Amino acid sequence: DPAAELQYKTVNTVLDEHFEELAKSAHDEDRFWKPPERLLLLNKADRLKDNAELLVWQRKVPNSIPLCALSGDPLAPPTGQAELVARTREAVLGEVEELRVSVPLRDSKTIHIIENRGEVLDRTYPDDGQSVVIHARIGRRLLAQLRSAGARIEAADTSGRAVAIHSLRPEAARPGWNQD
Numbered sequence: 001d002p003a004a005e006l007q008y009k010t011v012n013t014v015l016d017e018h019f020e021e022l023a024k025s026a027h028d029e030d031r032f033w034k035p036p037e038r039l040l041l042l043n044k045a046d047r048l049k050d051n052a053e054l055l056v057w058q059r060k061v062p063n064s065i066p067l068c069a070l071s072g073d074p075l076a077p078p079t080g081q082a083e084l085v086a087r088t089r090e091a092v093l094g095e096v097e098e099l100r101v102s103v104p105l106r107d108s109k110t111i112h113i114i115e116n117r118g119e120v121l122d123r124t125y126p127d128d129g130q131s132v133v134i135h136a137r138i139g140r141r142l143l144a145q146l147r148s149a150g151a152r153i154e155a156a157d158t159s160g161r162a163v164a165i166h167s168l169r170p171e172a173a174r175p176g177w178n179q180d
Contacts, residue, residue, distance in 0.1 A: 004057075008040070008061075012038075015038070019035045022035075023035075036091070037091060039063070039064070039065065039084075039087060040057070040061045040063075040064035040065070041064070041065055041067045041080070041084065042054060042057055042058070042064055042065065042066045042067060042080075043067050043069075044067075044068065044069075045066035045067060045068055045079060045080070046068040046070065046072075046079065054066055065080045065083050065084055065087070066079055066080050067079065067080035067081065067084065068080060068081075090139075092139070092141070093117070093138070093139025093141055093142050094139035094140040094141025094142065094143075094144070095139060095140050095141075096137055096138065096139045097137070097138070097139075097140065097157070097163075098121070098135070098136070098137050098157075098158055099135075099136060099137075099138055099143075099155045099156065099157060099158075099163060100133050100134070100135050100136075100155065100156045100157075100158070100160075101114060101133070101134045101136060101138065101143065101153055101154070101155045102126075102131050102132070102133050102134075102153065102154045102155070102156075103131060103132055103133075103134065103151070103152075103153050104130060104131050104152055105129075105130060105131055105132055106130075107151060107152065109151075110146055110151040110153060111132065111134070113142070113146060114134055114136060114138060114142075114146075115134070117138070117139075117142055118134075118136040118137060118138030118139070118142065119136055119137040119138070120134055120135070120136045121135045121136055121137065122134075122135040123135070135158075140165070143155060143165045144165060144166055144167060146165075147165045147166070147167045148167045153165065
């Protein structure tokens with residue numbers, strides 16, 4: 001498409017303007033905002049006569065994803081969709097690792113979120129009767145979000161070494177999440 005370059009520049013200009021405005025925001029909820037990673041989807045890549053134009057765009061915009069809505073093979077996913085899903089999941093969850101996350105039993109909200117957004121492999125209940133250790137494949141960003149919201153969690157890798165969970169919000173936890 002001859003207008004693709006102009007469209008690309010226009011979209012990026014608009015995004016830059018919005019992100020600059022957000023960066024200057026005085027609203028409390030915007031203080032820890034960071035611009036998201038931009039991802040260029042090279043749609044209808046299957047309709048090109050050859051891949052020359054595709055290669056030009058991939059050189060201009062590294063990490064862009066050629067994308068097709070349909071697949072020539074009914075058993076194979078369409079081009080680019082698996083990569084798009086993986087990149088989106090990584091952006092939302094953060095680096096996914098196999099961890100053991102200790103959560104107080106009284107914090108059912110945190111347990112529920114871990115069970116629904118991670119892949120739970122096992123659960124153990126220490127003798128203290130006050131907590132559960134959830135062995136799961138889970139993203140660090142999700143754990144950071146939970147910590148930021150006030151969840152009292154601890155994590156360790158599969159060998160038992162403690163894993164730091166950094167809050168996305170350096171100030172104290174918001175009231176109401178898990179107050180004693």
